[in-house]
Amino acid sequence: MICIISGAGAYSYDGEIVSDYTDFSLSNGLEVYLIEDHRQPMIDFIMLFRTGSATDSSRLSGLSALSLTMLMNGTENFPGTALNNAIDSTGGILDFTTLRDGSLIEGTFLSRDFSFALEALADMVQRPVFTEENLEREKRRFESIAMQRNSISSARLRDALYMNNFGREGYGLPAEGRRAGLRRVELDDVKEYFTHNIHPDNAVLFIGGDIKADEAKKTIKKLFADWAPGKDVYRSIVDITLPDTLEIIIYDNPDAPSTDFVIGRPAVPAVSDRAAALILFDYILGGGGEISRLWQSVVVEQALATVIQSRIDWSRHEGVMMISGNASNETAADAIREIMAVIEELREIRVPVSEFEDAKNFFYGNFVGQYETTHSSLSMMATLNRLGVKQDFYPELLKRFDQCDPDKLRDIAREFLNPNNMTIVVSGPIRKLKPGLTGLGNITVIGGDEN
Amino acid sequence: MKKTGLKAFSIFLLFLLFVLTVSLSGSEIFETSLDNGLTLLIKEDHSVPLVAVRVCYHVGIKNECPGLTGITSICEAIMWQGTRAYKKGEIARIIQAGGGYTSSFTDWDVTHFYSRVPSDMLDTVLMLEADRMAGTGLTSEKLLLSKDIVRKKRLSEVESSIYGRINEEYFNLAYRAHPYGHNKYGWPDDINRINLDDLKKHFRAYFQPSNAVLVIAGDLETEAIVKRVTELFGNINSRPMEERRPISEPESIGDRRSVIVADIGVPAIIMGYRIPGISHPDYPVLNIITNILGTGTSSRIYQRMVNDEKSAMYTDGGIIMSEEPGLIYFYALLNYDSPVEDAEKQMSGEIKRIKDEMITEAELEKAKNQVVVNYYRNSRTLDDITRNLGTARFITGDVNFGKHLVNAVHHVSTEKIIQTAQKYFKNSNRIVVVISPPEAGDAYIFEEDHEEEHE
Numbered sequence A: 001m002i003c004i005i006s007g008a009g010a011y012s013y014d015g016e017i018v019s020d021y022t023d024f025s026l027s028n029g030l031e032v033y034l035i036e037d038h039r040q041p042m043i044d045f046i047m048l049f050r051t052g053s054a055t056d057s058s059r060l061s062g063l064s065a066l067s068l069t070m071l072m073n074g075t076e077n078f079p080g081t082a083l084n085n086a087i088d089s090t091g092g093i094l095d096f097t098t099l100r101d102g103s104l105i106e107g108t109f110l111s112r113d114f115s116f117a118l119e120a121l122a123d124m125v126q127r128p129v130f131t132e133e134n135l136e137r138e139k140r141r142f143e144s145i146a147m148q149r150n151s152i153s154s155a156r157l158r159d160a161l162y163m164n165n166f167g168r169e170g171y172g173l174p175a176e177g178r179r180a181g182l183r184r185v186e187l188d189d190v191k192e193y194f195t196h197n198i199h200p201d202n203a204v205l206f207i208g209g210d211i212k213a214d215e216a217k218k219t220i221k222k223l224f225a226d227w228a229p230g231k232d233v234y235r236s237i238v239d240i241t242l243p244d245t246l247e248i249i250i251y252d253n254p255d256a257p258s259t260d261f262v263i264g265r266p267a268v269p270a271v272s273d274r275a276a277a278l279i280l281f282d283y284i285l286g287g288g289g290e291i292s293r294l295w296q297s298v299v300v301e302q303a304l305a306t307v308i309q310s311r312i313d314w315s316r317h318e319g320v321m322m323i324s325g326n327a328s329n330e331t332a333a334d335a336i337r338e339i340m341a342v343i344e345e346l347r348e349i350r351v352p353v354s355e356f357e358d359a360k361n362f363f364y365g366n367f368v369g370q371y372e373t374t375h376s377s378l379s380m381m382a383t384l385n386r387l388g389v390k391q392d393f394y395p396e397l398l399k400r401f402d403q404c405d406p407d408k409l410r411d412i413a414r415e416f417l418n419p420n421n422m423t424i425v426v427s428g429p430i431r432k433l434k435p436g437l438t439g440l441g442n443i444t445v446i447g448g449d450e451n
Numbered sequence B: 001m002k003k004t005g006l007k008a009f010s011i012f013l014l015f016l017l018f019v020l021t022v023s024l025s026g027s028e029i030f031e032t033s034l035d036n037g038l039t040l041l042i043k044e045d046h047s048v049p050l051v052a053v054r055v056c057y058h059v060g061i062k063n064e065c066p067g068l069t070g071i072t073s074i075c076e077a078i079m080w081q082g083t084r085a086y087k088k089g090e091i092a093r094i095i096q097a098g099g100g101y102t103s104s105f106t107d108w109d110v111t112h113f114y115s116r117v118p119s120d121m122l123d124t125v126l127m128l129e130a131d132r133m134a135g136t137g138l139t140s141e142k143l144l145l146s147k148d149i150v151r152k153k154r155l156s157e158v159e160s161s162i163y164g165r166i167n168e169e170y171f172n173l174a175y176r177a178h179p180y181g182h183n184k185y186g187w188p189d190d191i192n193r194i195n196l197d198d199l200k201k202h203f204r205a206y207f208q209p210s211n212a213v214l215v216i217a218g219d220l221e222t223e224a225i226v227k228r229v230t231e232l233f234g235n236i237n238s239r240p241m242e243e244r245r246p247i248s249e250p251e252s253i254g255d256r257r258s259v260i261v262a263d264i265g266v267p268a269i270i271m272g273y274r275i276p277g278i279s280h281p282d283y284p285v286l287n288i289i290t291n292i293l294g295t296g297t298s299s300r301i302y303q304r305m306v307n308d309e310k311s312a313m314y315t316d317g318g319i320i321m322s323e324e325p326g327l328i329y330f331y332a333l334l335n336y337d338s339p340v341e342d343a344e345k346q347m348s349g350e351i352k353r354i355k356d357e358m359i360t361e362a363e364l365e366k367a368k369n370q371v372v373v374n375y376y377r378n379s380r381t382l383d384d385i386t387r388n389l390g391t392a393r394f395i396t397g398d399v400n401f402g403k404h405l406v407n408a409v410h411h412v413s414t415e416k417i418i419q420t421a422q423k424y425f426k427n428s429n430r431i432v433v434v435i436s437p438p439e440a441g442d443a444y445i446f447e448e449d450h451e452e453e454h455e
Helices: A063-070 A081-089 A109-128 A132-150 A154-165 A179-184 A187-197 A211-223 A275-286 A294-301 A333-348 A352-365 A375-387 A393-402 A406-416 A431-436 B005-016 B071-078 B090-097 B119-136 B140-159 B162-174 B188-193 B196-206 B222-235 B283-294 B300-308 B340-356 B361-377 B382-395 B401-409 B414-424 B447-453
Strands: A022-024 A033-034 A042-049 A095-098 A102-110 A203-209 A245-254 A257-266 A309-313 A320-327 A425-428 A442-446 B030-033 B039-044 B052-058 B101-106 B111-116 B212-218 B257-263 B269-273 B314-317 B326-334 B430-436
Touching: A022 A211, A022 B188, A033 A211, A033 A393, A042 A109, A042 A375, A042 B361, A063 A095, A063 A102, A063 A132, A063 A187, A063 B414, A081 A109, A081 B361, A095 B300, A102 A109, A102 A375, A102 B361, A109 A203, A109 A211, A109 A393, A132 A154, A132 A179, A132 A187, A132 B300, A132 B314, A132 B326, A154 A245, A154 A257, A154 A320, A154 A425, A154 B101, A179 A425, A179 B212, A203 B140, A245 A431, A257 B140, A275 A294, A275 A309, A275 A320, A275 A333, A275 A393, A275 A406, A294 A309, A294 A320, A294 A333, A320 A333, A333 A406, A333 A425, A352 A393, A352 A406, A352 B090, A352 B162, A375 A393, A406 B039, A425 A431, B030 B162, B030 B222, B039 B222, B039 B382, B052 B382, B071 B101, B071 B111, B071 B140, B071 B196, B090 B101, B090 B119, B111 B119, B111 B382, B140 B162, B140 B188, B140 B196, B162 B257, B162 B269, B162 B430, B212 B222, B212 B382, B269 B340, B283 B300, B283 B314, B283 B340, B283 B361, B283 B414, B300 B314, B300 B326, B300 B340, B326 B340, B340 B414, B340 B430, B361 B401, B361 B414, B382 B401
Parallel strands: A033 A203, A245 A425, A245 A442, B039 B212, B257 B430
Antiparallel strands: A022 A033, A042 A102, A042 A203, A095 A102, A257 A320, A257 A425, A309 A320, B030 B039, B052 B111, B052 B212, B101 B111, B269 B326, B269 B430, B314 B326
């Protein structure tokens, strides 16, 4: 029997946060969020520091990422490679990530190793041992990472977009740093970074899994209560430059088999009251995958691109709206023009109510999925904290959707999709790109022979 | 530590790596078959109001003959081009409007169509999937559209991505006879040549109930779902299945090597060895060997190349889990100024060492713990569960494969490690790909690098 389904009805949300957690603070300022979840014999933790690569100057680009990694290179209780060996011996996993507005140490262990995992974390953040030999090795690694990253077209285009909008310091730099900056980092810089930024009143610990909350609290207090509060943290450098004419930067890559592109502009911080409308709008524009406007128009109907999507890089400082994609060299310029046409249409015309309701319903229904596992719950909680919003952000967001309508989305489109405030960065053969993009905006060509 | 660049390189190899697991605790798996041969697997989990639904067809790259490479991906694409009841795009729209997500992929042995939705959408998804199985029409127009989709995916994921091309080169080198050697998007000439008759033959042979497993996990009631699945899927016709004749990979008389000149920013090396499929008794031992040599910052290759010799910025290893002949591999992204020849000797040196010297009990214990943690990490979400169950059912015949693997590794001994390493780590069984940067002046130079050189 086949039934025709016309579409899911609106999803009602009752405002509850799915994950139940305990939170408390130590007297030294360390905030702790704790989830009991006995579905698997595992524990996860995320220690978030509210300082990231946005504090890096161009002179010492990469300092924050390098300093975070140095925590893994030995402590007073686990010198040298003893720490790595001890963690690996349990089967546990440790990851270090530096973002623009925060730095994270993430761990996954069997629950039987809970005490050891926290001891290792406590040792790393309170008693690291920094040596010249380890620093030189890490600097060389990071330089190699920077070079490898540079070879990835999409990463390079994103870096260029950020640089064009936020300059060559702090927020405008890639989190992993640039080679010249990495080379300049010295041991004293790492120690200074540690002193100023890796301390409990700049940190939040999210921990969850197969643990008893009371026992976990005792262990956390025992291991972290004596962690001394710190000095003032490094200041983020966020310098926004909003273009007043459409800028097009073309990286000439004559042998590229296809063309990559990114189109973007600064958005708003996550705390903004316009975030809700922007999220809905982004979903309709290109975040909704193959049902989105951009995919339907540029990939399916016009067959001008191979892939396309939009997204918002949210941040505590300034988010970035971007549209990214890939197209054949022959059709890339036309794909970009078609994207601008879709944007223009959304600035002029209200989206149909059905499309608007579908977008809202996606988020209503998808909410629960964000908290499916302990790991995803902790990740969500850490992200919300990093973005400077409260833990009830998602339920509040869904309520704010109710205050949105297609007119509000059109207002958002008019503000944030003004072509004059956008930057297009493209990588492909200049001979095929420039003729098709001439007249669209101010063109700058980098590299190669534009003749 | 994960960085964007490492992620890109890791993903192209690590997407090959998946762990087949089932939860060691919690509810058991319910299994039944309908009269038309469709297998149904159900796992209840009421911890969150979500369900995951997955239809797996036992067909993948291994079922593609020369001349018809990519045909399974075309079939996969066609199943999104509209059905008897839903026009093109409607399935995704309905699921997303309900708060879910949906997608599909083809791999070496199995093709998956999967969704995760709020639990009140389960019936909707079952109706959609039943119609997709029964009501996908095959027309020339849909074939053209689907071929175009596959061509674009190949352009985007293989030809425009140096990592995609390296991946393709590696597999092409590893498998001379076996179909695993070609990319899932096929060779361009084959895609161009495939006609409607080819499509109909392949589709009708493999995309049918007796070649399918329907896996459902989450907030549901088993009895009610069995009844509903029988109503929706029970009348879909099956066709007799032809028995597949497996293709073996012939032995080489020497190792297979390739040097790729490519700008990935740094040199790199991939070294792998052919191994049997996942059901072979040596598989648990090979899993342990992968961990000792390649997993984590205390692994032998990492310690040697990153910490001691400082030739690499990152190393890793993995094992392909396939129904037919697989691969164990190790790779290193080198520091920008490291000579590749030295790096190859270092990696080979560690592989030789595990053949010549007994590993320590501490190393063995570590490797076993890593298997256990990996098992749990890869069976957290409902999506993980349905993927693992569906794949395990087909390529091992054992839905509890993951649990049995964890038990099996506990019995691996240090003696068995040496024996197995000696059996498979032979030059005649080895595939090496070296990625070498272009000559100076040929590489694409980013503007910032120009500035930095002048500082």
